[in-house]
Amino acid sequence: MANEYTNLERNRLEKLERLRAGGIEPFPTRTERTHTSQEAIRQFEAAEAAAKSTGEETPAVVPATLAGRLRSLRAMGKITFAHIEDGEGRVQLFLRANDLGQEQFDLFNREFDLGDFVQAGGEMFRTRTGEPTLKVTSFRLLAKAITPLPAAKDEVVDGQVVRHATLADPETRYRQRYADLVVNPHVRQIFQRRAATIRALRTFLDQRGFIEVETPILQPIYGGAAARPFTTHHNQLKQDLYLRISFELYLKRLTVGMFERVYEIGRDFRNEGVSFKHNPEFTQLEFYWSYADYLQVMDMTEQMVNYVAEQVLGTHRIQFRGQEIDLTPPWKRLTMRDGLLDVTGVDIDAHPTAESLAAAMRQKELPVKPGAARGKLIDSMLSEYLEPNLIQPTFLYDYPRDLSPLAKSKPGNPLTVERFEGFLGGMELCNAFTELNDPLDQEQRFLEMGREYEADDDERHPMDEDYLQAMRYGMPPMGGFGMGVDRLAMLMTDSDSIREVILFPHLRNREE
RNA sequence: GGGCGUGUAGCUCAAUGGCAGAGCAGUGGCCUUUUAAGUCAUUGGUUGAAGGUUCGAGCCCUUCCACGCUCACCA
Numbered sequence: 001m002a003n004e005y006t007n008l009e010r011n012r013l014e015k016l017e018r019l020r021a022g023g024i025e026p027f028p029t030r031t032e033r034t035h036t037s038q039e040a041i042r043q044f045e046a047a048e049a050a051a052k053s054t055g056e057e058t059p060a061v062v063p064a065t066l067a068g069r070l071r072s073l074r075a076m077g078k079i080t081f082a083h084i085e086d087g088e089g090r091v092q093l094f095l096r097a098n099d100l101g102q103e104q105f106d107l108f109n110r111e112f113d114l115g116d117f118v119q120a121g122g123e124m125f126r127t128r129t130g131e132p133t134l135k136v137t138s139f140r141l142l143a144k145a146i147t148p149l150p151a152a153k154d155e156v157v158d159g160q161v162v163r164h165a166t167l168a169d170p171e172t173r174y175r176q177r178y179a180d181l182v183v184n185p186h187v188r189q190i191f192q193r194r195a196a197t198i199r200a201l202r203t204f205l206d207q208r209g210f211i212e213v214e215t216p217i218l219q220p221i222y223g224g225a226a227a228r229p230f231t232t233h234h235n236q237l238k239q240d241l242y243l244r245i246s247f248e249l250y251l252k253r254l255t256v257g258m259f260e261r262v263y264e265i266g267r268d269f270r271n272e273g274v275s276f277k278h279n280p281e282f283t284q285l286e287f288y289w290s291y292a293d294y295l296q297v298m299d300m301t302e303q304m305v306n307y308v309a310e311q312v313l314g315t316h317r318i319q320f321r322g323q324e325i326d327l328t329p330p331w332k333r334l335t336m337r338d339g340l341l342d343v344t345g346v347d348i349d350a351h352p353t354a355e356s357l358a359a360a361m362r363q364k365e366l367p368v369k370p371g372a373a374r375g376k377l378i379d380s381m382l383s384e385y386l387e388p389n390l391i392q393p394t395f396l397y398d399y400p401r402d403l404s405p406l407a408k409s410k411p412g413n414p415l416t417v418e419r420f421e422g423f424l425g426g427m428e429l430c431n432a433f434t435e436l437n438d439p440l441d442q443e444q445r446f447l448e449m450g451r452e453y454e455a456d457d458d459e460r461h462p463m464d465e466d467y468l469q470a471m472r473y474g475m476p477p478m479g480g481f482g483m484g485v486d487r488l489a490m491l492m493t494d495s496d497s498i499r500e501v502i503l504f505p506h507l508r509n510r511e512e
Numbered sequence: 513g514g515g516c517g518u519g520u521a522g523c524u525c526a527a528u529g530g531c532a533g534a535g536c537a538g539u540g541g542c543c544u545u546u547u548a549a550g551u552c553a554u555u556g557g558u559u560g561a562a563g564g565u566u567c568g569a570g571c572c573c574u575u576c577c578a579c580g581c582u583c584a585c586c587a
Contacts, residue, residue, distance in 0.1 A: 007556060008522050008538060076550085077543035096544070114537080128545045148522050148537070151548095167523070171579045183523090226587050272586050273513095379587070403587055421587090431587075508578065 008148050015111045016144050022107075026144040031119055033067040037084070037091035040064040041132045044124035065121040066091060066134060067142060069182070075109050081133075084118060092133040093120050099137055108139060115145030115182075150176075151183040174505050187500075193312055194489040194501055198265060200311035201285055201485070204304050210261040210287055215250035217243060217267065221464045224248030224406070227270040230280075243269035246482065247286045248406065252435060253470045255290050255478055263287035265485065276497040277427060280506050283485040290476040294418045294434040297479035298395050301422055301430060302329040305393070305488070312492050319494050320425045323391055331393040331422070336382070339396055343385040348378055348400065352415055375403035390423035397421075399433075405445040406480075407433035422483075425491060430483035437478070439471035 005013065016026050035043065044062045051059035068084035068091075078097040083090045097105040112118065122136040150167040166183050167173055173180040173187075180187050202212065220239065222229040224246030232241050247264045254262045268284045289297065306327045309318055316328045337349050345364050351357035354374040361368050361377065369380065378400050386396070397420035401409060407417035419433035436442050446463045489501040499505040 006522065011538065072548060074546050074549055075543090076546065079544045079546080081546045081549080083547090092547080094545075098544080127547090129547070131545095131547075133545090150523055151537090169519095169523090169579085171519095172523095174579090228586090270586080273584080275586085276581090278586070375587080383586095399587090405587090419587095428587095 005146075009146050012113055012144065012146050012148075015113070016146070019111055019141065019144070024141065026141055028140070028142065031067050031142055032065050032121075033119065035064040035066060036088045037066060037068060037086045038088040040066060040091060040124055040134065044126075044132050047124075048126075062124040063122070064124060064134060065119060066093075067119045068117065069145075070112060070114050070116045070118055073112075073114060078105075080105070080109055084120065092127070092131050093136050093139075094125075094127065094133045095136045095139070099135065100139075104139075112141065113145060113148070115147075115149045117142035117145070149183055150179050170499075171507070174499060174507055177503055190489075190493045190495060190501060191503060193493050196312045197308055197489050197492050198283075198485060200308040201265065201304065201488075203311070204307050205261075205263050205287060208261070208300075210263045210289075211259060213251070213254060213259070213262050213264055214266070215244075215247050215254075215264060217269075219244050219250075221462050221466075223462060223464050223467070225268075225270075228272055230269050230271050245270050247284065248480065248482065249464055249467045251286055251288050252475065252478075252480065253467065255288055256470045256473050256475050260290040260476070261287070274506065276499075277487060277490075279486065279498050279502055282498070282502075284482060285485050286480065286482040288435070288478050288480045290478045292479040293477070294397070294420055294432055294479050297432045297481050298333070298397070298420055299329075301395075301432065301481065301483075302327075302331045302393065305422075305429075308488065309492065318491060320491055321494070321496065323425070325392060325424055325491070327393060327424075331395055333395045333397065335398045336378070336396050336400075337398065339386050340378070340381055343389065344381055346381065349415075373402060375400050379403060387423060387428060388426045391426055393422065393424040395420045395422055402448070404433060405449050406436055406442075408436045408438075408477075427487055427490075428484075429487055429491075430481060432479065432481040435475075435478050435480045437471060437475040439468050439475075442471055443468055 019026050040062065043064070044059070047059040047062050051057070066084060066086070068086035070082055071085045071090060072081075072083040074081040080093075080095040082093040082095070084093060095105060095108055100108070118139055119142050120134055120136045120139040122134045122138070125133060125135050127133050150172065167180055173184075181191075206212070218232070218234075218241045220241060222242040222245050224244075225248070227245045229242040229245050232243065233239070234241055245268055247266065247268070251262050251264060263286065265283065265285050267281050269281050270278075271280065272278065274280065289300075306316055306329055309316055309327050317324055317326050319325075337347065341347050344361075344366060346357070346360050346366070348357065351360050351374075354372065354377060357374055357377050358368045358372070361381070366381065367384075368377065372380070382396075390396070397418075398410065398416050399407070399419040399421075401407075401415050401417050404417045404419050407419040410416045410418055417433060419431070421428055421432075422430040436445070443463075446468075486498050486501050489495070490498060493501060495501050
């Protein structure tokens with residue numbers, strides 16, 4: 001569809017044509033930047049400090065050529081003040097007809113707009129109000145902005161209400177994230193913190209001897225979680241493929257191959273509902289640690305999250321949704337049985353069958369979904385009554401076996417597996433267990449899952465024969481771990497929605 | 513998928529069923545140290561889309577679209 005220009009855009013296009021007519025290329029190829037905004041300011045302030053210490057009246061000249069986006073313009077007759085912004089910050093420009101000549105000065109005022117990328121050369125000085133500023137002796141357009149940035153200046157109502165209105169509409173912010181990033185510096189900070197979060201995770205794991213690997217995103221059989229996959233097709237191979245819903249089964253194959261400690265940070269895809277904590281594609285961290293069990297993984301988890309906060313925020317006490325969360329280890333540990341007993345009065349250990357558990361729940365006047373399996377019933381109590389109350393970091397551990405087909409049973413307790421989930425801020429953050437490494441038991445679990453989900457084909461857990469083959473070669477005992485990196489980024493940035501920490505979140509297509 | 517809500521100028525927002533407005537930005541002036549400058553003037557609208565009710569619809573009704581919140585779903 002052809003773009004239709006607004007009046008404001010047409011106005012800028014006319015400027016662009018005038019520039020071209022005057023022999024000025026509005027999108028030149030080269031830039032001659034010598035300093036970033038902050039380098040120029042730092043160097044100037046250093047020259048000032050040096051002059052002061054030696055008693056000089058004027059500091060040494062600091063020549064600089066800067067480049068950035070025009071973010072403010074104040075034309076005052078024969079002089080103009082402006083600010084340009086680059087990746088590090090802002091610096092003020094000072095232009096004077098006397099210095100530039102009337103023709104150049106007029107060119108700047110008439111044809112340059114907010115949002116344009118410009119290059120400006122000159123010397124640093126300090127204005128009467130004390131701001132380090134570039135006195136411009138030459139300038140050049142680097143790239144014309146046709147569309148005005150979606151930002152307004154402040155609004156003064158009755159000399160009282162000052163509102164620095166800027167792009168706020170969530171739809172526009174997500175669809176045009178580039179514009180959001182330009183005008184909302186705090187959004188840039190969110191993604192800098194996200195990057196720091198992922199960097200800290202890598203550093204933490206690398207330091208502990210884990211090796212980062214990459215496993216297939218296109219998989220012939222999906223597995224490792226219960227979720228509907230996205231399906232695609234390879235034309236030449238005439239083969240349906242799935243976008244992975246987890247990395248688990250591939251990473252565990254690598255432990256068979258003697259990689260004792262592996263991890264992967266990457267994208268998972270789940271063809272399910274979208275919410276403030278769900279996006280169809282999301283970033284996952286999984287690691288597998290041979291010869292460890294879920295208790296060791298628990299210890300490492302609290303250390304890892306605490307380390308991330310220290311690296312990203314410089315503190316162990318983070319603010320999230322108006323509450324302070326203390327990440328300092330050790331975290332609270334609670335068995336699922338005790339946790340549910342506390343909040344619902346139902347003892348899951350006393351009810352080994354779905355029928356018995358459902359009866360107990362009805363007696364406590366808890367909602368029961370008819371025909372639900374025991375694991376589903378437990379899960380519903382967990383997410384309804386327990387999870388929202390777990391604000392401070394809490395490990396919930398020892399899960400029912402029928403919720404966890406890839407986890408190992410507790411010795412002497414076949415109904416319970418060695419599994420934990422980490423909760424904080426009322427959200428599930430991670431999921432881990434002592435991994436099942438018995439190929440015969442694993443085959444049996446796959447068969448059970450297949451039966452259980454027979455009614456709902458979408459959720460069926462497909463049998464992965466090759467995974468069983470890997471396990472038959474011998475799989476070491478190990479602890480495994482998975483964590484939603486987006487949710488960790490939410491915690492590190494105090495973001496209410498997963499969409500705030502994903503650069504380009506999924507949105508429905510616009511009507512033509 | 514259900515419920516509730518929102519959609520008006522580039523941005524942020526007004527407008528009892530009765531002339532579609534403001535601030536900022538934009539445009540044209542004045543202004544040689546401003547601070548998201550000041551000042552005078554001024555342009556800009558298919559009110560998300562389509563239909564309906566009405567003498568008259570931004571407002572009421574119906575359908576559709578998008579977004580937000582929420583429920584359902586979601587190991």
